[in-house]
Amino acid sequence: MNLKDYLSQKLNQALTELDLPSVDFQLAPTKNPQFGDLSTNLALILAKQAKQNPIELANKLKSELDLDNSFVREVSVTPPGFINFTFSNHYLFEALNDVLNKGVDYGKSDMGTGQSANVEFVSANPTGPLTVGHGRQSVLGDTVGNILQWHGYNVTREYYYNDAGRQMRILGQSVAARYFQELGKDIALPEDGYQGSYIKDIAKSIIVDQGQELTKESPLFRELAEKTIFSDIRESLKQIGIVHDQFTNEKTFYESGAIDDIVESLKKKDLVYESEGASWFRTTALGKEQDRVLIKSSGEPTYRLPDIAYHRNKLDRKFDLVVDIFGADHQDTYPDVLSALEALDYDVSSIRVLIHQFVTLIRSGEVVKMSTRKANFVTLDELTNLVGKDVVRYFFIMRGMNSHLNFDLDLAQDQSEKNPVYYLQYAHARIVNILKHGEHLDFKYSTDFNAERLTHDSELTLLKSIGEFPDIMAMALKSLEPQLIANYLHGLAGHFHRFYSDCRVITDDKELSQARLALIFGAKTVIANGLSILGVNAPDRM
């Protein structure tokens, strides 16, 4: 039984009894234990329209409530008019039993059961290695996928790329230039060429594998560069536990005729016109500031057009939920894609777009402007090799996606030794160790224990925290903001560490020891479940 639901039901009943209007109120955990565990602002909100003093109103509501005291031990009213509820210990013990019974499933819901979701993320074109900038989106997308799976969604992780555009053409030319340079010919990099040393490596391996007779126009330069770089990208992702289920190439939408079809359909709606040799999308007719080019005067579509085709394709695949993870640089473009689809009579309500801000890289106290083309970047691999998968994942997920975070490379290693992720992992390892220690002394964790023996503040605080996990996961599903989980776990680990220093688990008091073993087993379960959603290891030893 969810206590929140129970209480809001009871409060609504009280409103009816008192002939008061029903209103949207809050029922939230308190920050300060002196106000109990849950508190509501109901009386405060109602005071004005009921034309009553909020405290008097709160007291009336309080006396109208008929609460089961096996759930709620105490109800109080505090200024300026909050009604506060304190859990009964019995309720907390029920929550603990719930964790122990459900184990690895504790905190799951069936809100997504039977539904499919597509999460598109990374989607970097294979022009160079992934950078720490890509790391943020990679971890964010994968974790959002985990959250959806946790609630029962059948999740497809998708990577969308374009191997036929301008970027890739320049990539091929860059490799060709290095190839001929290696062979002693004086051919300059193209003006916007890729300057990274990986281009030379690719050129060298082409000399080894394909010989020295390739012509400047050979498609092999671009094709082999793509193949090599893509395999590096996949490996970089794999290093931090990320595997995509599907790779979708923009090119397929040209070949299938989808691109032409989009243009034709938009033309029929009079949303496309020709001007200065280009085809324009009449977005002003859809309430936008300015029209946008769909097909350049060169005959090449802009990225917008295949994006529309791609999203139509995703809608045609009938996912119940389509999540796009974009960097802040795409902020302006997805609304056009959505309006195009709406203009084509598609329902876009299943599309959720998550925009994340960029990582600012700082090296030697200076901001580094990252550019793949100019080879001014720190790769994701370098970071992973430096601090390891768990730190990389936790570092990128512990901050909100809207924060413009600064990443100081010089501090990365230093900070990694103090990284908050170890705080969580250490709590887990500590618990495992206590359980082992207990078994050694013939104290074995069992679901048969007397919860009434848990009376210490540290025990009850830990217990409450454990019980909040399902709520946190429901919030994470609603907001798709993984840092909620990281914040919660940090708090939970803190409650455990405090409990640990206040209370000894294995003692001469067998009954108490059994109860505490059950408590820490519950804590371990939640930490492990939470970390698994973040894609972070929960080690038995560190």
Add this chain to the structure above:
RNA sequence: GCGCCCGUAGCUCAGUUGGAUAGAGCGCUUGCCUCCGGAGCAAGAGGUCACAGGUUCGAAUCCUGUCGGGCGUACCA
């Protein structure tokens, strides 16, 4: 110029439908292992929540303006 995001402790950042005394880590000061792991715990110093107005019983949170930063504002993606 216009649009989106942001401005919270020395530094990096939490603070989620507006709630009670604004938090954590790092760094700094000081205590705590004969005892389940000290990668921990406890305590201290450190704040005009950029600034100015407004809404409200109540604002870091919502609104307006100013200042500062990031990203867009391409026939790049």
